[in-house]
Amino acid sequence: MSHRGDKHVIASGITPSGEFHIGHLREILTSDIIKRACITQELDAEFVFFVDDADPLRKVYSFLDNSYETYIGHQLANIPPPDENGIPDLERFEQGISYAQHFLEPFKKSLQMLGVEIDEYIYNYDAYKSEKFSDVSRTACNRADEIREIIERVSGRELDANWFPWNPIDAKGCMDGITITGWDDPFVHWLDSDGNAGRSDVTKGEGKLPWRIDWPAKWAWRGVTMEPFGKDHGAAGGSYDTGKEIVRLFDVEPPYPTTYEWISLKGAGAMSSSTGVTIGPLEALRLVPPQIMRYLITRNQPKRHIDFDTGNALIELADEYQRNLAETMRENDDGWWGELSRRQQKAWKDMVSRIGYAQINSDISSAISGFAQKIGNSETTAYLDNQYFGLSKITFRHLALLAQLRENDDAVWESVRRSGLIHEIHDGPTENEVHRLQLMRNWIASPHFPDGFRLRIQTQISELAKENMDPRDVEYLRALAEAFSDCEWDWGAINNHVCELAKERGMKLRDAFQLMYWIVLDQDYGPKLASILEEMERDAVLSLLQSAIDELSA
RNA sequence: GGGCCUGUAGCUUAGCCAGGUAGAGCGUCCGGCUUUUAACCGGAUGGCCAAGGGUUCGAAUCCCUUCAGGCCCGCCA
Numbered sequence: 001m002s003h004r005g006d007k008h009v010i011a012s013g014i015t016p017s018g019e020f021h022i023g024h025l026r027e028i029l030t031s032d033i034i035k036r037a038c039i040t041q042e043l044d045a046e047f048v049f050f051v052d053d054a055d056p057l058r059k060v061y062s063f064l065d066n067s068y069e070t071y072i073g074h075q076l077a078n079i080p081p082p083d084e085n086g087i088p089d090l091e092r093f094e095q096g097i098s099y100a101q102h103f104l105e106p107f108k109k110s111l112q113m114l115g116v117e118i119d120e121y122i123y124n125y126d127a128y129k130s131e132k133f134s135d136v137s138r139t140a141c142n143r144a145d146e147i148r149e150i151i152e153r154v155s156g157r158e159l160d161a162n163w164f165p166w167n168p169i170d171a172k173g174c175m176d177g178i179t180i181t182g183w184d185d186p187f188v189h190w191l192d193s194d195g196n197a198g199r200s201d202v203t204k205g206e207g208k209l210p211w212r213i214d215w216p217a218k219w220a221w222r223g224v225t226m227e228p229f230g231k232d233h234g235a236a237g238g239s240y241d242t243g244k245e246i247v248r249l250f251d252v253e254p255p256y257p258t259t260y261e262w263i264s265l266k267g268a269g270a271m272s273s274s275t276g277v278t279i280g281p282l283e284a285l286r287l288v289p290p291q292i293m294r295y296l297i298t299r300n301q302p303k304r305h306i307d308f309d310t311g312n313a314l315i316e317l318a319d320e321y322q323r324n325l326a327e328t329m330r331e332n333d334d335g336w337w338g339e340l341s342r343r344q345q346k347a348w349k350d351m352v353s354r355i356g357y358a359q360i361n362s363d364i365s366s367a368i369s370g371f372a373q374k375i376g377n378s379e380t381t382a383y384l385d386n387q388y389f390g391l392s393k394i395t396f397r398h399l400a401l402l403a404q405l406r407e408n409d410d411a412v413w414e415s416v417r418r419s420g421l422i423h424e425i426h427d428g429p430t431e432n433e434v435h436r437l438q439l440m441r442n443w444i445a446s447p448h449f450p451d452g453f454r455l456r457i458q459t460q461i462s463e464l465a466k467e468n469m470d471p472r473d474v475e476y477l478r479a480l481a482e483a484f485s486d487c488e489w490d491w492g493a494i495n496n497h498v499c500e501l502a503k504e505r506g507m508k509l510r511d512a513f514q515l516m517y518w519i520v521l522d523q524d525y526g527p528k529l530a531s532i533l534e535e536m537e538r539d540a541v542l543s544l545l546q547s548a549i550d551e552l553s554a
Numbered sequence: 555g556g557g558c559c560u561g562u563a564g565c566u567u568a569g570c571c572a573g574g575u576a577g578a579g580c581g582u583c584c585g586g587c588u589u590u591u592a593a594c595c596g597g598a599u600g601g602c603c604a605a606g607g608g609u610u611c612g613a614a615u616c617c618c619u620u621c622a623g624g625c626c627c628g629c630c631a
Contacts, residue, residue: 015631052631155627156556167629210629235626236557261559261624300567303559305624313566320566320579343577347568351578398593453592492589499589513590525591 006043010035011224011255013050013215016076016100018061020107022293022308023230023263025114025281029297030228030260032116033357036365046119050218053077053100054124054208056167056175073176075169075208076100077125100125110281114290115360122222124214128205134186136217136250137202140165140209141183143249150245151212155237164188168200168207175207212239216247216254224255228302234259260302265309279310279448287443288318288396289436295321295358311450318396324355325391328368392433396440397453401527403440404455405535412437415531455521457536461547462522465515473515474552476505481545489538495530519548 012031014024031047038045053076060068065086071079080093081102092102100123111118127133140147144165152159164180170192177193187199188207200206209217218224233239234257244254265279284293287310296317300306307313327348340348356368394416406412413429429437443449458465483497502512517526520541526532533541 013631017631055631058630157627159629163629211631212629215631230631231559231625232631233626234558237627238558239631259559304567305560307566316566316580323579341577343569347577350568393594395593401592495589503589509588509590517591523592527592529590 005225008035008038008043008045008225009223010038010045010047011050011218011222011227012047013052013218013227015052015055016103016107017055017058018063019103019280020110021263021280022284022296024107025110025293026260026263026297026302026306027228027230028111028116029114029294030258030302032114033298034226034228034258035117036357036362037369039362040366040369047117048120048122048222048224049118050122050124051100051104052124053098053104054128054205054214055211057099071099073174075125075173075175077123078173106280106282110285113285113360114281114294115362117362122218124208125205127221128208131203131205132221133205133209133217134203136220137166137209138186139250140213140217140246141188141202142185144183146249147213147246151242154242154245165209165213166200166202166207167210168198170198171196212242213246215239216243216250216252219243219247219255220250220252223252226256226258228258228260231259231261258302261305263306263308265307279308284310287439287446287448288314289432289439290360291358292318292321294360295354298354298357310448312452314448315396315400315450315453321355321358322392322395324351328352328355328371329391392430392436394433394436396436399436399440400444400449400453401455403437403444405527405531409434409437415528455526455532456523457532458520458522458544459540460544461551462518464522464524465518465548466551468518469515469548469552471552474549476501476507476512476515477545477549477552479505481542481549484538484542484545489534491530491534494533498529519544 010031012027014020014027028049035045035047056073056075057068057071057079059072060066063086064082065088067088068079068082068086071088077098077100079099080088080090081097081099083089083092108121141164147165148159148163151157162179164183166180166188167175168178168180168188168190169175170178170190172192174192179191180188181191181197182189184199186201186203188202189197189199191197208214219227229240240254240257240259244257247254281293292314296306296308299317299320328351337345352371353369356365356371359365359368399412402412402415406415416429444454479501480497483501484494487493487497498512498516499509502509513529514524516529517523520526520529520532520536
């Protein structure tokens with residue numbers, strides 16, 4: 001992009017016709033990342049977000065009440081927001097909240113949480129009204145024949161004889177069913193669906209340009225040099241292809257394109273796409289820190305399809321982020337860098353760059369990506385402060401277990417401290433870690449949390465235990481039950497008995513623990529056994545042991 | 555019918571634009587930590603780069619064909 005000059009305008013545009021989802025996030029984050037990359041290259045870059053609230057409501061979506069029927073064809077900035085039942089909320093509308101704003105506001109909030117810095121929000125409806133599109137609109141209407149030729153040739157479809165590059169609104173504010181009857185600069189004359197004649201001044205925003213012209217008009221007006229867009233626009237004959245020719249009628253070069261793939265939702269129980277349930281950015285940010293959502297985008301190339309999965313894969317993604325973040329902090333004091341092959345060096349730099357752009361704070365982004373450039377060229381030691389970058393030794397995987405095991409937050413940190421995972425540099429959890437625990441608790445409480453990670457504490461002898469227990473284990477279990485019946489019910493005592501009694505009998509600890517995991521969790525292995533038992537009622541443990549003993553004695 | 559994107563180890567993928575011995579992570583397996591086992595550390599396993607053909611001294615990378623998946627060409631953002 002640097003070949004195209006030092007100043008860049010990166011644009012994104014979204015129609016606020018309904019709930020925003022993480023697919024929209026990809027569009028915005030892609031722009032955000034490009035902007036940051038420009039700045040790292042010392043190019044001047046700004047990010048403008050076009051809110052397409054001049055578009056009409058296309059249909060009554062499933063989340064809307066049928067009463068929205070009357071608003072079909074009306075501009076989104078001009079119709080009331082739905083209430084929680086999908087019914088038009090006239091009260092809020094009177095307070096100035098439109099349909100478009102209703103959906104946009106929460107999205108803006110999530111962008112803020114994600115550290116996306118948008119230099120300017122452009123509300124299309126207002127832009128037309130305030131005559132920002134006057135010149136391009138008149139040009140378009142005056143050169144309607146050329147535009148028609150471009151669209152017909154490039155997209156290969158024939159336009160209606162009455163087609164005209166302006167969608168006027170009728171007296172009721174509707175855009176549908178209007179027939180253009182003439183053009184008399186700057187007025188478009190028309191007949192509405194009831195046969196009423198009227199005219200619209202295209203310089204006053206009485207209507208809008210149709211999408212295929214509206215888009216290049218935005219480029220021309222705002223000087224857009226770069227814009228990522230969904231693969232639908234990017235297809236041959238699609239709106240980018242027509243747009244890049246139309247924009248030349250306005251004497252402007254088209255922006256540099258980047259197409260990105262869709263994000264789909266991987267089916268996980270109730271979250272399958274077939275139920276029509278999508279996950280919104282705010283909802284996702286209640287499960288994982290914002291860096292993880294950014295990392296989801298940065299680790300995948302735009303052209304790759306992403307299957308977003310709020311279960312297992314998200315935990316793995318989060319841990320991968322953490323691992324790589326830690327790797328980023330590596331110091332080049334033992335010459336490891338020089339031992340890497342060239343490919344490995346490049347892979348490492350790419351990885352660091354992806355971690356860099358996943359950061360919320362753009363200064364940290366630059367610091368990390370700058371580091372990626374420098375490594376290997378010079379001494380790079382004592383590079384950063386772990387706390388500052390939110391590094392933690394506690395994996396999400398591990399935190400998921402602790403959060404289930406300990407209802408009390410302090411008990412979680414106590415356990416972490418005992419296992420030495422809280423880093424030496426601080427005594428307690430960092431702010432970042434406290435936040436992560438809160439998110440993890442949200443996640444566990446939600447239907448998105450993967451079943452495979454849920455602890456399934458048994459109340460009676462499990463099938464796995466039945467299949468695998470050895471008759472010789474019964475003596476050990478009896479001894480354990482006896483010891484448990486009157487020992488201190490804490491982590492140390494429990495652990496001590498499990499180990500001591502096993503050693504006395506010459507059992508391998510590994511086998512003893514596995515036996516207990518079969519009985520307690522119906523699994524081959526699990527998290528710290530004593531931690532689980534400690535959280536269980538003593539009687540529950542004893543009764544479980546008894547049922548195992550009964551099974552073996554039978 | 556026309557066109558675009560994707561297809562690399564069990565899984566997720568880097569590398570492709572500017573050809574030069576296929577890089578990771580997860581998983582799996584083994585070893586260590588002998589009071590642990592979704593933790594941590596070390597090691598290993600694993601790819602005829604979708605298929606076929608061509609160009610080249612040399613192709614995952616360039617060209618052609620085929621197959622598979624996704625998408626667009628319906629004023630629809």
